Amino acid sequence: MADCLGSKFHVDEKRLNEVLDKARAFALTKGICMQSEQQGQNGTMLAQHFPFTLFPSVVPRTCFQEAVDCMLDFNTLIHKVAHDHNFLENSLKNVLEVDEFTQGLWKIYTQVREEGYTQPLSLGLFRNDFMIDALDPDHIQIKQVEINTIAAGASSLGSLLVLLHRFTLDMIGKYYDKEEVLNNNASLGTAWGLLKAWGLYRRKRAVILFVVRETESNIFDQRHLEFKVFSLNPGVRVLRRTYLDIYNGASLTEDKRLLVDGDEVAVVYLRAGYAPDDFPTHKEWDARLKLERSLAVKCPSIQYHLAGLKKIQQELTLPGSVEQFIKDPAAVRRIRATFVKQYSLDLGPEGDKGVELGRNDPHMYVLKPQREGGGHNLYGNDIRTFLERHHNSKERNAYTLMERIFPKANKNYLVTPGTPFALSDVISEIGIYGVFIGSANEVKINMQCGHMLRTKLLGTDESGLRTGHACLDTPFLVN
Structure with a gap:
């Protein structure tokens, strides 16, 4: 089963091209899209399908389940780390000597901590990324690549791609059941998390604010999530603003309520702000501070953002670090089993x-x-x-x-500009989504809510979807 599922059947070139053409059309009609680099007339948006694999990729069921089973543990771990000032400070002190971007985040964190957090609740929409290590073929195991605490994208597009992959499997006559190609509720869970945080703010006329880049190729993933929020509760408006928009058009009331062009904001959802080029001037940094000082529930809060840094991940692998935050021995074992x-x-x-x-x-x-x-x-x-x-x-x-991490290669077809359409050796990375809402002293929500798979050519180092290094995929679970 290590081969592409499509290659298990005799599919001639003519038939394969038919599947390809229909899959591309399917992606466009379902909105599995990204914004094209080309611009239409008068600045109109042009769309192209998001890079995807023609068929789902084989993933061992036991490895997938291990990744799912530890997600609640990781949610809790990140939350507790984020609220431990000494751990954050000791872990990041040497990074802060040289990294200007981390310095900027830390400055905001220090100011809001000294002022006292206006909003005790934080919303985490996390994605925990894993690869299946096969360096020892007799001991295949799931290993953590990283956990994303800010702008963990692709939940919406990943939820849709399962429909495309069931379609392509049907076209080649491949039998499967729903336990092999699972329904994916990542988009629903993420939208539900935003609405739960909105409800905890307890102001029915307040809005949800998406903080975005001026130009965003991955806008369709964001829009799908916005429209999912609307479908669940049409009474909740979603605004999209850049950091410069916030600098110029947002204000804080005396009791720190955030107003954006007159609308009170209940939840701030950051889809920008994870890279230095999001903050080219002091205005963007001032905007981020304004958001952080407000009463709105932040996703992520500044302490959640810091807790997702790579240095924190490295520090947590040290003996006794996880045990400092997680007391359940079984949960510690689940977490540590994924560490390299x-x-x-x-x-x-x-x-x-x-x-x-x-x-x-x-x-x-x-x-x-x-x-x-x-x-x-x-x-x-x-x-x-x-x-x-x-x-x-x-x-x-x-x-x-x-x-x-050295994963075992499968075979699949990558449908992406610039990559020849051919049966290729590929490797995959599994992402598990989680929702967490809580304060330093109370947990409101802790749940796992879906998954994603991204696949790239064997020999490709980076695996970012937005950066064009990988394709969106779906796991085909096998025993």
Whole structure:
């Protein structure tokens, strides 16, 4: 079953091209789309289908279930880390010496913490990403790549793609049941989380604010979520604004209620703000601070954002770190079973050990900065070059070294511009979505709400969807 499901049947080239053409049309009619880089006349939006695989990719059911089963544990872990000031400060202190973006986040965190959090509740719409490590073929296991606490996208498009993949399987006569190609409620769960946070604000006329980029290729994923919110509760309006819009058109009342062009905001949902280029001037930083100081429920709050940084992930792999926050031994085992080894690169004896590992065997590791959104990691000889250049520099403090995960390859067809349409060797990454709402002292909601799969050519290092490195996919679960 390691082959593409489509390759198990004799499908001639003519028939395969028919499936391809109809799959592309299916994607467009269902809105599995992204904004084209080309612009129509008078600035009108042009759409193209989102990159996707022609068929679902095989995933061992036991590995998928292990990823699902630990999601509530990770939700709780991130929440508790986010509310432990000493852990955040001790973990990030060396990063803060050299990384300007993390410094900007920390400055906001410090100010709102010293003022006292206006809104005690935080909303987490998390996505926990895993790969299935097959370095030891006799011991296949799920391993965590990262957990995303800000702008964890693709929930809407991933929920739709299962319909496309059932369609392509039907077209080639491949029998399957609903337990092999699961329904995916990620979009519904994410929308429900936003509405639950809106309800806890207790102001029926208040709106939900999506903070977005001026130009966003992934706008359809965001719009699907907006319309899902509307379908669940037509009385709730969703606004879309950039950080500059907020700087120019938002204000705080005396009791810190956030007003955007006259509308009171109940929930702030950040789909921008995870990268330095989202903050080219002080105006964007001032806008983020304004949001954070408000009474609105933030998704993520600044402390949730910090808790998702790569340095925090590395610190949590250290002995005793998880146990500091999670007391249930079974939950600790579920979490730790997904960890690969990670190493500090902080200037000093401990970091020197990590530097030597990376220099001596760079192809066994990934070098990660404190960034989201794909396209930032270093691999292979680039790791050695970086570590040799910064061997005696604090610049290395901003990075962590992570053991590389080696998944087993499958075969599939990638339907994406710039990639030949051919049966290719591919590898996949599983994302599990979670919703968490709580304060430092109370948990309101903790749930797992769906999944996504992204697939890329074997040999491709990065796996970001928005950056064009991977295709959207669906798991075909096998025993």
